[in-house]
Amino acid sequence: MDSHTRAGLAASGASDQNIRALLDGQTLRGVNDKELATLTMPVSVLPSAPENPFHQRRTVDSIRRLLPGSEELYGCPEPPQPDFPSYLDRLLASIIKFADR
Incomplete structure (x- = not known):
């Protein structure tokens, strides 16, 4: 699913940095588990x-x-x-x- 979303964001002009910020994470995209647990x-x-x-x-x-x-x-x-x-x-x-x- 992420590869499809990543391709769609790139096709819309999102930078690699913005795509990573939106899709990277652990349990939830865009946030790591340590942050979520707070x-x-x-x-x-x-x-x-x-x-x-x-x-x-x-x-x-x-x-x-x-x-x-x-x-x-x-x-x-x-x-x-x-x-x-x-x-x-x-x-x-x-x-x-x-x-x-």
């Missing part, structure tokens, strides 16, 4: 269900390990997917519950 705010992680090459389960698991106080919301497909509407009510309820804590 977050002190409440964090919820929304997994993709089902996972896909862009949104993988291992990313959710890694974030949860790096941020032990994080919360995992119920997974759902991405909004352009045809089955997303059936998850919308549960997703919104999870987000509201997280925001109210």
Whole structure:
């Protein structure tokens, strides 16, 4: 996936330095795990269900390990997917519950 993204950014005129800054990282692009682990705010992680090459389960698991106080919301497909509407009510309820804590 990164090679496709890298090629698209280069074709759009992004410099190699900017492409590296956007795509390099560990668990999340553009940030290393040491930086990610310094977050002190409440964090919820929304997994993709089902996972896909862009949104993988291992990313959710890694974030949860790096941020032990994080919360995992119920997974759902991405909004352009045809089955997303059936998850919308549960997703919104999870987000509201997280925001109210």
